[in-house]
Structure formats: C-alpha cells, structure tokens
Amino acid sequence: MHIPDGYLSPATCALFYAGMAPVWFVSARKAERALKLKQLPLLSFGAAFAFVIMMFNIPVPGGTSGHMAATTLMAIILGPWAAVIALTLALSLQAFFFGDGGITTLAANCFNMAALMSFGGYYTYRLISAGAKPLQGAEPPRGDAGRLRRVIASAIGAYVAVNIAAFAAAMELGIQPLVAADALGRPLYAPYPLSIALPAMMIPHLLIFGPVEAFGTALAVSFIHRTDSAMLHAAGGAGGSLKPLWILLAIMIILTPLGLVATGTPWGEWGKGELAGLVGYVPAGMHRLGEMWTGVMPSYGIKGLNAVFGERLGSVAGYVIAATAGSAGVILAVYLWGRIWRK
C-alpha cells in the first residue's frame, strides 16, 4: 500500500503535507499529554515494533502466509494519536532506507497508513468492544465474553482499517489522470482512472490483505488478553471518550445531502433504460429479476411527497428522510447488538 515516488502529482503531495502537518502537530501534543515524559522512548519503541513486526510472516489458514502492518494493534495499545506518530516514524525510515514509499509521497502514505488506519481501526475496535467486561488482573477467566468480544472487535477493526487505507490510496491514485495530464491529455503520474484503480486496490485488500491483518491482529490481541491483559491499556490505549467518533458520524450525516449535488447515475447503478442505452439491450435475467423488489423507498423517494412539496423539494426531502432512516437503522442495530451481547 506504500505509494512510491512519482505516482502522485506534486500538487497532491503538497496537499497531503499541508493536511498532515496539523495532524502531526496535534498527535504530538496529544501523545505528550497522554504519555507525559515517557513519550519519546515509547513512541520510538512503538515505531521500531511496527517496523519489525512487518518482517514477520503470519501462517494463515490454507497453508500460505502474509505479513501485517500492526497499525490497529498499535492504536489499541498506545492510543490512536500516539500510533499516528509511531507509524509516521516507521514509514519515514521505510521511505528513506528501504525505498518503501517515497519522500514526496510520505505525507500521503502517512495519511493512509498512519492516520486513517490508526483512527479507523481504533474507533471500530472501541465501538464494538464498548461495554465488554472490564480488563481485570493479568489472567481473565477463559471463555470470558469480554475477551471474545475484544478479539472480534480487534479483527474487525484491523479489517476495516486496512480497507479504509486501501480505499484512500486508490482514490489518490485514481484521481491523478484527472488532476495531472499533459497538453495532449496523457497521464503524467499514476495513469489509471478510478474505475480501474479502485477495483485493483480494493479486491486484493478486501479478499486477502484485510483478512490477513484481521487474523494477525486477532491472534495477537487474544494472546495478550490471555497472558497480560493490562498491556491492552498500558500506555493510554484503552479508555478515553468515543465523543470524537460520534462528532465525526454527526458531521457525515449532516453532509449527506451533498449527494444531491452529484449529477448522473453512479457507475454500475444504471436502470434498465440506461443500460439499454449504453449496451443496446437488457439481459433477460436482469429484466426478469429487476422488478421483483424495488425497495422500501425506491430511488430514495416517498410516495405522495412529490405531490405535497413539488418534484424538486419532494425529492430532496425524500433523500434526507432516507439518509436519516438509514443512519437511525444502523445505530439501532448496533445498539441492539450491544445489548444482546452484554446479556
């Protein structure tokens, strides 16, 4: 996932350096506050650990092996802010001494693999493990629901983190033909559009690298929980508020109406009429099955809403109601799941 030098345009690289500068600053401050004077050796050892653990191959089911980035594990142990700094240090050394990633693309790689992975993995872990039995002593009883839940949470967190980072990297690479081309329209940096970059990055990460990272993280968290669970919150990794996550979710929900600005049909979501226009015919199976289930709110609309508010305002209201209902449904499901698990 390390983006090498020469794949991103200078403008993209500059944007990421500008974007990461405050993240590094805040991370250093937060880590300093959380870890006090311990921070320097701890962050350095954390970075060295992340560096070395990437050398280890995990024996995965099926007889093959792969290596993990251990970012989510680091975020769980050190806390996400400290993990951002530790991973930045590790990525800097990799870029300089190993040529893994590049100097101009360092900030973009740090954004993907240090920031997104740390926060994505950590908050997914926290969200799923919230309410798990508290860590007590060195050896929690076997079969402890808290342990199982934490292990599953860490695996899902690692899987989500890897795929968020891969998605970001694919987006960064995929927009290059749009933002940097010569006078004849030929690409100057990563040459493939999003339609190629996204599946090329996401398919291996969804099917191979994500499961390997999840598996490795789950193995490590399970072992640590069984042998020395105090380590799981040794350096500020556990505890803390989930408030930032809820704020982020609220912002995303508020920003949902931005979808109304988009024009045209998303790739692959064509209706039968559009498909017929594009390829000249509608496959028989699609024709037959397409009418079977049109959803509770087909095309994000509610019957009768257009008649009351008019077509434009009705479609906007329908879109916002659909987004609100969807978000509420997901939060309700997570809440119920948490309640059931707690029992």
Place this chain on the structure above:
Amino acid sequence: MAQITGIPPWFKEARDKPCSTRDARGKGDGTEPFLAKTLSNIASAAARLLDSEECAGRPGLLQGLNPASRIAGICSVIMGAAITKNPAMLGGIILLTAVLAFASRVPPAVLVKRVMPAFAFTAVIIAPVFFMANAGFKAGVFIIARVTAMTALTALLALTTRQTDLFRGLRRLPVPQFFVTALFMTFRYIFILLKMAEDAAFAKKSRLISRAGLRQSQSQNQRWFASRVALFLKKSLDMAEDVMGAMASRGFTGQVKTFDGEGLRQRDYIWLFAAFFVFFLSVGF
C-alpha cells in the same frame, strides 16, 4: 589425515545453510515457509540498514558535503523530477543522478539493486498503458523514468549519508526536533528488536524437525506468532520504561541538545546552487 571416528555421518555433511531441515525426500527445505520468509525479511532488512554505512564512509562528492545541504539539495532535485513534464529534462536528471553516483563512488550494482524493485513494479503496473489510446508508449516510458529517477535519488541520499549525519542534517532543516530525536531513537531500537526477532525465528527454526508427522500444526505456528508479537510488544514497553528512567535520572526534560557540527562551506553553497538550479529549470520545463 586420520579418519575422525565417533561423529555421526549427518554431522559431516555439508549443509547449504545453518540448521537446514531439508527433508529426506529432497523436496525442498523442510523449514516452515512462513519462518523462512520471516528470516529472509529480517536478514534483508538488517543488510539494507547496514550496507549504506559502507558506501557513506567512502570519500566522494556527496559524502564531502554538509549533511543538511546534501539532504536539501537531493530533495530539491527529487522535487524537480516530480515536477517536470519534459522528457529531456527528466533524462538530464537521470544522467545527473548517474554522475553523482559515480563521483560519490557508489557501486552501480548497489544502486541498481535499490532501484530495481520500484522499477520492476512500475514497469509491470504501467505495461498496459503502452496500449491505452489516450496514453501510449511515450507516456508509459515517461512515468517509469520518473519513478526510477526519484527512487534512484532517494537511494543515493541513503547510500551517501551516515545515519548520524542524516539525523544531524535533519536537525538543521525545518523539521521538528521532537520528530528528529524520535526518529534517531527509533533507528537505534530497530536494531535491538531486529536482533530479538532474528533470535526468536532462529530458535524456532532450530527446534523444528521436518518429518511430516513431526511438523508443527498450523495452530501451533499461529500461537507462536501471537506469542512473539506479544513478547516484542511487552519488551518494547518495558524497554521504553527503562530508557525513560535512565534519561530522567540524567536530567532529561524533553529537550535534546546535540553537537550540530560545522556550518556550510563554499562547496555546499555551490552544490545548493546547482541543485536549486535543476529544480527551477524543471519548473520551467
């Protein structure tokens, strides 16, 4: 020479590598593949971290420069390579890299070895571009050349800069001191953890018997992996605590004071002028 007796025949057999567990059927090395890969990764990482010291110790053009001006100059040429849209300019930067490598007495084989992975990876990735209607052969070659030039320059910087010089040079540039100090410490600790990792992998390998029936199960290997991760993590946290205690007892308050070495000399100014000239030329082209 008297025949040595009492030593079992297998002991006298030449082995291709230490602790080889080549099985009786001769079907490859009986070592667990994940373990062999781990050992190979560790060995290659350690070799890479150390081999630049040898090149950096030679007398040469880049080695004779102040570390800060060397870093700033090479970074500006890297940025030039990133910015330029002109194939001739990019060709000039590649030529300049080759001249710098020669003048700095960097063996071509070492440089090529460092550049080859990025070149090969990019060549494979870019191959379909040669057949794309909106791109074509020229665009594909240009992208490969740009990646190669930038990787070669980064490798040249790494190969001509001692580790201590790198951190001293970064300290004089607008890089936060906190970050440089942490980077320096990370570099030191990597060696400690790499040694620990190598010992762990060798210890595991030396206890393996390759006979199919005696090989460890997948779950045993996975348990071993998990235990090593936990061990390294525990050791890292403990060592961080010890180092902090040692630093605090010596009066460490968070501020690191180091000797920055001598300032810029005439040759540094000439080098910086040349490097920035290349950069500004790239902006124009």
